[in-house]
Amino acid sequence: MNAEQLKQFCAFFHAANFVPIFLYKEEDAADFSCTAIPDFAPTHYVRKNLAGEPNPTCFFSSETGMWGRIYVPDADCSVIYGPAFSGEITSEMLHGFLNWHGFPVDRKDEIGEYLRSIPKYSYYRFLNMLAFLHYTLNGEAIDIIDHFDRERGPYDERISAAQTEEAVTVMEEAGQHGTYEVEQRIIDLVRSGDVEKLKAYLNGILKTEKLREGKLAESPIRQAKNIFIGAATLFGKSGAIRGGLDVEETYQLIDIYIQECERLSRVEDITVLQYNMLIDFTSRVAENKIPEGISEDIYAAIQFIGNHTNEWIGINEVAAHIGKSRAYLTDKFKRETGKTVNDYILNKKLSESRHLLKHTNKTIAEIACFLCFSSQNYFQTLFKHKYGETPSAYRKRLAKS
Numbered sequence: 001m002n003a004e005q006l007k008q009f010c011a012f013f014h015a016a017n018f019v020p021i022f023l024y025k026e027e028d029a030a031d032f033s034c035t036a037i038p039d040f041a042p043t044h045y046v047r048k049n050l051a052g053e054p055n056p057t058c059f060f061s062s063e064t065g066m067w068g069r070i071y072v073p074d075a076d077c078s079v080i081y082g083p084a085f086s087g088e089i090t091s092e093m094l095h096g097f098l099n100w101h102g103f104p105v106d107r108k109d110e111i112g113e114y115l116r117s118i119p120k121y122s123y124y125r126f127l128n129m130l131a132f133l134h135y136t137l138n139g140e141a142i143d144i145i146d147h148f149d150r151e152r153g154p155y156d157e158r159i160s161a162a163q164t165e166e167a168v169t170v171m172e173e174a175g176q177h178g179t180y181e182v183e184q185r186i187i188d189l190v191r192s193g194d195v196e197k198l199k200a201y202l203n204g205i206l207k208t209e210k211l212r213e214g215k216l217a218e219s220p221i222r223q224a225k226n227i228f229i230g231a232a233t234l235f236g237k238s239g240a241i242r243g244g245l246d247v248e249e250t251y252q253l254i255d256i257y258i259q260e261c262e263r264l265s266r267v268e269d270i271t272v273l274q275y276n277m278l279i280d281f282t283s284r285v286a287e288n289k290i291p292e293g294i295s296e297d298i299y300a301a302i303q304f305i306g307n308h309t310n311e312w313i314g315i316n317e318v319a320a321h322i323g324k325s326r327a328y329l330t331d332k333f334k335r336e337t338g339k340t341v342n343d344y345i346l347n348k349k350l351s352e353s354r355h356l357l358k359h360t361n362k363t364i365a366e367i368a369c370f371l372c373f374s375s376q377n378y379f380q381t382l383f384k385h386k387y388g389e390t391p392s393a394y395r396k397r398l399a400k401s
Contacts, residue, residue, distance in 0.1 A: 001137060003075045007032045009137070010079065019118055022080040031077070036114055042067060042080050043101055050080060054147060056134045058127065061226050064100055066121065068130040072137045081133065084121040087259035096222060123233070123258075124251030148237070183234065186278070190239030193286030195279060202275075224270040228261045231274055235281060243285035246307065253280070256359065280355075287351050297322050298336045301329065305345050309352045312372040315341045350386050353379070357395045364391045 001009065003025070010021045014034035022041060023032035030041050042050075049059040050069035060066040065083025072079060085093075094112045098104075103111055121129070127144040135141050189198040236254045241247055257277045264270050288306060304321045305313065318341055319329040333341050349371045356367045368379035383391050 001072065001074055003031075003077055006072060006075045006077055006079070006137070010034055013133075017119060019081060019084050019121075024078045024080060025076065030080075036117075037111070040101070040111075040114075042082070045100065046082075047080070050078075055138075056130045056142075056147075058130060058148060060123075061229060064097065065115075066123065066126045068126065068133075070130065070134050070137055074138075079133065079137065081130065083115070084118060084126055085115070086120060086122050086126075086255045087262055089115050090262055092221075092265075093262060122251060122255045124248060124255070187235060187239045187242075190235050190278065190282045190285060191243035193243055193282055193289045195282045195286060198278065198282050220267050221265065221270075224267045225261055225264075228270055228274050229258055232257050232261075232277060235278060240281040240285055244288050245281070245285050246288070249284075250281075253277075253284075284355075287348075294336050295332065297324060297329075298333055301333060301341070302337075302344070305341075305348055309349050310370050310372065313345060318345075346382065347386075349373070350383060353383060353391065354387070354394065357391055358398055367391070 003023075007023060010023055010032060011034055014021045020033070020035040020040070022030045022034075024047075025031045033041060035041075043064070046059060046064055046067050050057055050067060056068055056070040058066065058068045065085045067080065067082035070079045070081070071077075089097075089112060094108060094115065097115065098108060098111060101111075127148055131142050131144050131147075185201060186198070189201060232254045236250050240250045240253075257273065261270055261273060264273065294302070300322045301318050304318055308317075315326055315330060319326045322329065330341055333339070333344070337344060339347070353367050353371055356362055356370070357364075360367075362370065364380065365376045368376040371379070373379035373382070380390055383389075383394075387394065389397070
């Protein structure tokens with residue numbers, strides 16, 4: 001595909017999905033652009049963070065949105081795709097976008113209307129779109145997890161798990177004493193699913209490191225959000241997914257946490273959310289952890305159960321999925337996991353109910369129905385028997401903490 005054909009492709013692609021797309025032959029100015037605002041283009045800061053290897057590459061922050069770059073050797077051009085956003089454009093995000101792109105405040109309504117017209121993309125969908133573009137333009141298929149996990153975004157070297165505002169300053173202090181080692185230790189703990197060791201490690205840092213005020217950007221809230229976005233991506237991809245958590249579930253969680261972060265207006269609230277996110281990642285890894293020695297058949301059964309908590313499934317459905325008899329499944333499942341199939345299904349549904357109680361506004365009746373319990377009363381009885389409190393008490397306790 002030569003440069004002229006690439007321009008035509010970009011025009012057709014933009015007409016199909018409305019996300020801005022730009023073609024760069026040289027670094028400083030776009031040779032071709034498809035956007036509703038003629039003087040809009042990716043900033044030098046965005047292009048700098050998209051430069052180099054791997055190909056394709058991506059970059060995102062709360063102020064600039066999600067961006068991707070695909071270099072096309074045949075045309076000796078770079079296609080830059082973006083911005084796209086996973087959630088609603090808040091007034092704070094819009095203000096940051098105007099500042100980063102040098103637009104005057106009196107164009108706020110025009111720019112805001114345009115950004116809100118761009119289709120929403122989850123981070124997972126955005127990476128898949130980059131993979132699709134790369135395959136179409138360069139004929140190379142990539143695995144988005146393996147490929148983009150090799151990337152390190154602009155905040156990755158400063159990312160750390162933060163429990164409180166003090167924890168943020170600890171990690172900034174650790175930046176001078178081996179931030180990489182701190183990150184790797186946290187990744188390992190998330191990946192292992194060991195919640196208690198993760199808490200102990202963070203508390204140990206707080207006790208042994210000398211705390212000081214970290215250097216903040218012009219806007220502390222902006223820096224906190226950028227660090228949060230980087231942390232969600234780093235610990236989600238390198239920790240949770242590598243620990244065995246479902247890929248799509250992890251990317252959904254990343255999107256949800258980033259959207260929640262964007263709604264917050266205090267640094268201390270963001271750092272608490274970041275801590276809770278790390279614990280949530282690690283807890284989910286623990287709940288999905290497959291013990292050593294599990295056979296391929298039982299592993300497939302466990303994965304099937306985990307992906308169908310919102311459906312009515314029993315032993316027959318699981319056995320049919322793995323292509324084995326009911327007797328084979330029940331005997332081997334109990335020997336390898338120590339639990340019956342029905343007990344495992346029930347525990348997965350109850351575990352999922354806690355996440356729904358914590359992270360959604362669904363009523364208890366809606367959760368019981370969603371997870372296919374026979375009745376709300378039955379769900380409440382099982383929940384209290386397992387966790388020692390009713391679903392409503394659990395939700396109220398979380399709201400107070």
